[in-house]
Structures are given as structure tokens and as C-alpha cells.
Amino acid sequence: MKIDRNNILTILAILVFFLFVWWGSNHLTAYAVRVWEDTLIFLMLSAGYNLINGVTGQFSLEPNGFVAIGAYVTAILILTPAQKESMFIIEPMVPWLANLHMSFLPALIIGGIVTAFVGFLLGFPVFRVRGDYLAIVTLGFGLTIRVVSNNTITITNGSLGLKGLPTYTNIWWCAVWAVIAMIVIMRIVDSAFGRAMKAVRDDEDAAIAMGINTLWIKQIAFVTAAFFEGVGGGLLASLITIISPTVFTFFLTFELLIIIVVGGLGSMTGTALATVVVVWGSELLRVVEQPMNIFGLHIPGIPGMRMVVFSILLIIMMIFAREGIMGQKEFSWDWIFNKIKGKRA
Amino acid sequence: MSEVILKCDKLTMRFGGLTAVRDFSIEIKEHMIFGLIGPNGAGKTTAFNMITGNLTPTEGKIHFYGQDITGLKPYKIVSLGMARTFQNIRLFSNLSVLGNVLTGFHHKLKYNLIDAILRTPRFYKYENEMKEAGMALLESVRLADKADFKASELPYGERRKVEIARALATGPKLLLLDEPAAGMNPQETLDLMYFIREIKDKFNLTVFLIEHDMKFVMNLCETIAVLDHGVKIAEGKPEEIRTNPDVIKAYLGDINA
Numbered sequence: 145m146k147i148d149r150n151n152i153l154t155i156l157a158i159l160v161f162f163l164f165v166w167w168g169s170n171h172l173t174a175y176a177v178r179v180w181e182d183t184l185i186f187l188m189l190s191a192g193y194n195l196i197n198g199v200t201g202q203f204s205l206e207p208n209g210f211v212a213i214g215a216y217v218t219a220i221l222i223l224t225p226a227q228k229e230s231m232f233i234i235e236p237m238v239p240w241l242a243n244l245h246m247s248f249l250p251a252l253i254i255g256g257i258v259t260a261f262v263g264f265l266l267g268f269p270v271f272r273v274r275g276d277y278l279a280i281v282t283l284g285f286g287l288t289i290r291v292v293s294n295n296t297i298t299i300t301n302g303s304l305g306l307k308g309l310p311t312y313t314n315i316w317w318c319a320v321w322a323v324i325a326m327i328v329i330m331r332i333v334d335s336a337f338g339r340a341m342k343a344v345r346d347d348e349d350a351a352i353a354m355g356i357n358t359l360w361i362k363q364i365a366f367v368t369a370a371f372f373e374g375v376g377g378g379l380l381a382s383l384i385t386i387i388s389p390t391v392f393t394f395f396l397t398f399e400l401l402i403i404i405v406v407g408g409l410g411s412m413t414g415t416a417l418a419t420v421v422v423v424w425g426s427e428l429l430r431v432v433e434q435p436m437n438i439f440g441l442h443i444p445g446i447p448g449m450r451m452v453v454f455s456i457l458l459i460i461m462m463i464f465a466r467e468g469i470m471g472q473k474e475f476s477w478d479w480i481f482n483k484i485k486g487k488r489a
Numbered sequence: 490m491s492e493v494i495l496k497c498d499k500l501t502m503r504f505g506g507l508t509a510v511r512d513f514s515i516e517i518k519e520h521m522i523f524g525l526i527g528p529n530g531a532g533k534t535t536a537f538n539m540i541t542g543n544l545t546p547t548e549g550k551i552h553f554y555g556q557d558i559t560g561l562k563p564y565k566i567v568s569l570g571m572a573r574t575f576q577n578i579r580l581f582s583n584l585s586v587l588g589n590v591l592t593g594f595h596h597k598l599k600y601n602l603i604d605a606i607l608r609t610p611r612f613y614k615y616e617n618e619m620k621e622a623g624m625a626l627l628e629s630v631r632l633a634d635k636a637d638f639k640a641s642e643l644p645y646g647e648r649r650k651v652e653i654a655r656a657l658a659t660g661p662k663l664l665l666l667d668e669p670a671a672g673m674n675p676q677e678t679l680d681l682m683y684f685i686r687e688i689k690d691k692f693n694l695t696v697f698l699i700e701h702d703m704k705f706v707m708n709l710c711e712t713i714a715v716l717d718h719g720v721k722i723a724e725g726k727p728e729e730i731r732t733n734p735d736v737i738k739a740y741l742g743d744i745n746a
Contacts, residue, residue: 328606331605331606331608332602332605332606335605335612335616336591336594336595336598336600336605336616336619337602337605339584339588339591339592339595340592340595342581342583342584342588343581343584343592343595345583346580346581346582346583346584347579347580347581347582349543349575349579350575350579350580350581351581351592352543352563352564353541353543353563353567353572353573353575353579353656354564354567354572354592354593354595354596354655354656354658354659355564355567355568355572355593355595355596355659356564356592356595356596357562357564357596358564364602410583472583
């Protein structure tokens with residue numbers, strides 16, 4: 145890596161971030177820490193999702209499937225053989241999986257790799273179609289994963305799910321992985337591969353005419369996204385300590401979609417901002433789900449009211465600020481310095 | 490005589506019951522400017538798409554420098570040294586002008602994904618090399634001062650030049666231009682004519698173009714082929730084409746009818 149002004153500033157920013165994590169883990173309430181953990185995991189998931197949806201422009205709806213795979217793989221690997229034996233009451237687990245046990249880091253990485261491999265295989269059939277059709281087939285994938293995890297009882301314990309996962313996930317795990325995901329993805333975007341991805345987004349036929357193997361470029365984006373979504377799934381599994389086929393539904397994908405649209409399709413720094421806004425926003429909006437009295441009118445608590453508010457916000461966003469917070473721009477040090485010097489960015 | 494660079498042998502393209510191009514045969518020699526003309530719907534773009542690999546011909550063979558390229562994927566044909574532009578300019582509208590040109594280098598990329606993620610010295614070396622080559626290319630087409638502009642911000646004539654520059658970045662020996670003068674005013678058309686001659690000499694190219702603008706084709710091309718209803722009805726020097734009764738008939742209708 146080159147030692148120049150921008151890289152030094154980036155390293156400093158990351159140090160400040162970790163300093164904040166260290167301060168937060170000591171001084172913030174357990175609730176706030178938990179929300180930050182969610183935020184960081186979602187940052188990782190949506191950065192990957194934005195790589196395929198925003199940068200490469202392949203509108204797809206599969207992340208909940210990838211997250212589920214990563215969560216299951218990690219969960220199976222970190223549960224002890226004794227736990228698995230007592231949990232699988234319908235049918236016993238397949239023996240080679242039942243006796244497998246490892247610590248958190250290798251489990252996460254294997255979760256990511258397995259998900260990436262599934263993404264790689266999935267890429268070949270789904271990238272035969274473009275546009276709306278791609279959205280439909282990838283949506284189908286998310287549903288397929290749910291049905292499969294419901295029925296492979298000897299691996300996933302079916303609809304009973306996996307319970308009592310050890311809680312390894314803390315804010316440090318989330319922070320380190322989120323930083324890794326952001327660095328890797330932003331470096332891919334800022335390279336010839338990122339340029340090729342954007343070329344595919346803007347005009348796929350022209351990209352082919354420029355000698356770009358577009359299937360391969362889409363695969364790079366898809367597999368990278370799958371890896372980080374798989375690892376994110378593993379972190380989530382150990383955070384919520386219970387997973388079942390109904391945990392990772394399409395609503396997860398929908399939430400990620402809101403984040404990347406609000407942040408700006410194709411902008412990773414926009415995604416980071418939007419993740420904080422959306423995750424913390426949905427925490428603060430818990431108020432609207434409480435029973436309340438407005439001018440003597442009693443409104444009972446309506447679960448799901450937050451989603452209504454979010455959907456309205458998304459519609460307003462689509463009408464007035466279609467590009468999201470950042471559009472396709474990235475925050476960059478050069479931009480800051482040019483602003484200070486008063487030059488055209 | 491110079492070498493034959495592109496040879497199409499009895500190309501036929503059928504879409505269901507419709508025959509768009511029938512028995513299309515041409516030979517293009519090195520360093521020539523070859524024009525393909527014909528009325529609307531004559532099958533010119535279909536012929537182009539077969540050559541660039543966007544369509545696989547129903548029958549017939551295409552040879553590029555003696556190599557059979559029939560049915561090869563378009564991006565592979567590009568790496569053999571053939572580049573094209575589109576009838577309706579198709580730039581990557583959200584990339585900068587330089588970014589557009591850089592995509593043309595992608596097929597000969599000298600670093601891999603790991604280099605990009607770890608930011609190895611190799612990444613910086615080749616990334617800088619590409620940017621310098623891209624700027625040099627823009628310099629030679631006199632667009633260097635527009636390098637940081639978004640492609641969509643440029644006026645029409647310059648966008649066409651960027652599209653040609655982007656095609657040049659792939660390092661072609663044969664450049665295919667699909668109606669380069671479409672939508673241009675007479676002055677822009679004239680500029681483009683000089684521009685094409687200039688890059689042909691500078692980059693040692695063979696040019697194959699489709700065009701509607703007769704004056705443009707007659708002035709620029711050394712050999713012209715005429716396509717009508719998917720069939721080649723004439724081929725020859727501009728003055729021969731101008732007086733060929735079949736060509737006049739195809740364009741203006743039968744005088745004796």
C-alpha cells in the first residue's frame with residue numbers, strides 16, 4: 145500500500161472509529177451497544193448488496209438467502225456436539241456434522257466461503273436473465289433456501305431451528321468485519337474491476353463490445369457480496385442465538401434494499417451513512433408502535449407500524465431524492481481538500 | 490497486394506421465416522476504408538452484428554486474419570483485435586470520459602482481484618500505466634481536457650469521438666463503425682471524416698463502416714458494398730457505385746417501371 149495523504153487519513157479515521165468502539169463498549173448502555181452491533185452487521189450486509197445492486201446494477205433480491213446460509217453454517221459449526229444431540233429431537237443430525245465443532249473465527253470464514261460458493265453456483269443460471277427477471281429468480285432463491293432449511297431436518301433441525309447458540313458476537317467482531325468488508329469492497333470498486341462493473345451497469349452490450357466478460361464481472365460482484373453476507377449471517381446467528389427458517393425472510397432483503405436506496409445506489413460511503421440512519425431510525429421509531437393518546441383519541445399499539453413509516457419515507461425519497469443521500473458519489477479525502485481549497489470537485 | 494484482414498463467406502442470417510441477410514460475402518484488405526450502404530432495413534446492422542459476434546450466423550463463415558471466428562463470444566473477438574461502435578452512441582454515461590476509455594483496456598488487464606484488494610505494487614504500476622495510456626489516447630483525439638467530464642455531459646459530436654476512442658483503447662486492427670455520422674450536422678460530419686482518416690493513419694487501422702450519408706461514404710471509402718433486402722447487389726469503387734443501375738434502382742425505384 146502506498147503511504148500518501150489519503151491513506152494516512154483513512155488509517156487515522158479507522159483508528160478513531162475503533163477508539164469510538166472501545167469507548168462505546170465501556171460507556172454505552174447494553175441497549176445502545178446492541179443497536180450498534182446491529183448497525184455494523186447491517187453495514188456489512190448492505191455494502192455487499194450495494195456492490196451487486198448498485199455498482200454492478202444487477203437488481204437482485206437474494207441477500208436473505210445468503211444470510212440464512214451463512215447463519216446456518218456458522219451455527220452448526222459453533223454448537224457443541226452435546227448441544228446438537230439434545231436439540232435434534234425429530235431426527236438425529238447427520239453424524240459428520242454433529243461431531244464438527246470449532247471456534248468462532250474459522251466458523252465465520254467457512255460460513256462466508258460456503259455462501260460464496262453457493263453464490264458462485266447460483267450466478268451461472270441467474271445471470272442468464274437481466275433486469276426484472278433477475279429480481280424474480282433471485283427472490284425465488286431466498287424462498288428456496290427457506291423451504292430447504294425447513295425440510296433438511298437432519299442438517300438444520302427443520303422448523304424447530306437451532307437454539308442456544310454461544311454468544312460470541314460482540315461489538316468488536318462486528319466492527320472489525322464491517323471495516324474489512326468496507327475496505328475490500330471499496331477497493332474492488334476503485335479498480336479496473338469496479339470500472340467494469342459500472343460499465344456493465346450503464347450498458348451491458350457496450351461493455352461486451354469493449355471486450356469485458358460480463359458474466360465474470362457479475363460473478364465477482366455476486367460472490368464477494370455472498371461472502372460478506374454469509375459472514376454477516378454468522379455474526380447475526382451468534383448475536384440472536386436462535387435461528388430457524390423463518391428468521392431470515394424477505395423483510396431482511398427489503399430492509400437492506402431501503403438502506404442502499406437511501407444511501408445511494410453505487411455509493412459505499414452513502415450506504416454507511418444510510419445504515420446508521422435506517423437502523424437507528426427504526427429503533428427511534430419504536431415509539432409509533434406503542435399505544436398512544438392523541439387529543440384524547442386512543443390508538444392501540446400496532447406492530448409493524450415502523451415498516452409503514454419506512455415505506456412512506458422510501459416513497460418520499462423516490463419522488464424527491466431519487467439518487468439517495470450520496471447518489472453515486474463517494475466521500476473522499478480529495479473531495480474534502482478540494483472543498484477547502486475551493487476547487488471544483 | 491496487402492493482406493486480407495476480414496473475410497465473410499456466404500453469411501446468412503434467418504430470424505424464423507425472415508431472412509435478414511442472404512449469402513453475404515466480402516473481403517476487406519488491410520488499411521482500407523470499406524463502406525457498407527443500403528436502404529433502411531437492408532440488413533446492414535445485422536451483417537455487422539454477425540461479424541462482431543453479437544449474432545451467430547445461420548450459415549456461412551467469418552475469418553479474421555485467417556482465423557475462423559464464427560460463433561465466438563463478442564468479448565473474445567474484441568481481444569483478437571476487432572472493435573466496434575454503435576449506431577446510437579452507447580457510452581457508459583456515469584463514468585468519466587477517461588473511465589470510458591479505460592474500460593477498453595480491461596480485456597488485457599495485467600493485475601488480478603487479489604492485487605486490487607491488497608493494493609500491491611503491481612496494482613499501482615498497471616493502474617498508473619493504464620491511466621497514462623488512456624490520457625495519451627485522449628490526447629491524440631484532442632479530448633484530454635475533457636477527461637474528467639462525465640460522458641453524459643459532452644455534446645453529441647464529442648460523445649461520438651469518445652466512443653471511437655474507447656473502441657481504440659481495445660487495441661483494434663479492424664474498427665467497425667455503425668453509422669458514425671448519424672444525427673450529425675454537415676460541419677460535424679466533415680470533422681468526423683477527417684477524424685476517421687486521421688485515426689486510421691495514426692493507429693494503423695482498417696475501417697469498416699455502415700453509413701446512410703452518401704456524400705460521407707463516397708468521399709471517405711475506397712470500396713463500397715451495397716446491400717438491399719439482405720442481398721449484396723454491388724461492390725466497387727465509389728464512382729462505379731454511383732453509376733450502377735441496380736444501386737440507383739434500390740435507392741430510387743425502377744426508372745422504367
